[in-house]
Amino acid sequence: MRVKICGITSVDDALLAVDAGADALGLVFYPPSPRNVTPEQAAEIARAVSPFVVLTGLFVNAHPEQVEAVLQQVPLNLLQFHGDENAPYCRQFRRPYIKALRMRPELDPVEVMAGFPDARGILLDAYRKGVPGGTGDTFDWQRVPRDSGRQIILAGGLTPENVASAVAAAHPQAVDVSGGVEASPGRKDAAKVTAFIRAARAACAGQTELTQGV
């Protein structure tokens, strides 16, 4: 079970997430978000964390020049496209990327993810009209495809309290959280981050024991 803590806005929050065991950190380059960071802030965060932590840059329908400008300044390991980007858009940057799908009721995730064969992972998030993400909303975890052969990252309204149930229901390869581990918008809460990562990993370990008959 891999855990990404998204919406990191400061070096302190980056270090507390890494110390708690985060595999990946998310940096939001989307000005309407309360978690938006400038390339300069992101570069400072990048300098402070281990090179073995996956630094992820989140964009929403950004102009390609904006993405390129960030890439010039910040050593991102992974791009996360959280808007209506299509596969040619996503692959133009020649960087590993994950594609977020927002789970509108009529969306068939298996069909849509087939259109992103080169995505390193598919992030499934809740859908709220007019808001691209970071809503704190959950969706029906039974809709997460099983045995898709893809790396599924579950997101949307996850918290230290519900992540174990989410993992048990959806069997994702990774989970991603933003608002559920905050003290206030854009500020992480160390105790919540620690509790979230522990709960996600414990739920996954419990499943492995069940399937192996331990």
Ligand SMILES: O=C(O)c1ccccc1N[C@@H]1O[C@H](COP(=O)(O)O)[C@@H](O)[C@H]1O
């Ligand atoms: O975090 C944001 O502000 C954000 C803004 C625009 C698009 C996506 C955003 N965050 C991503 O949304 C999901 C779910 O967040 P939450 O846990 O429900 O708060 C997650 O993938 C974040 O990376």
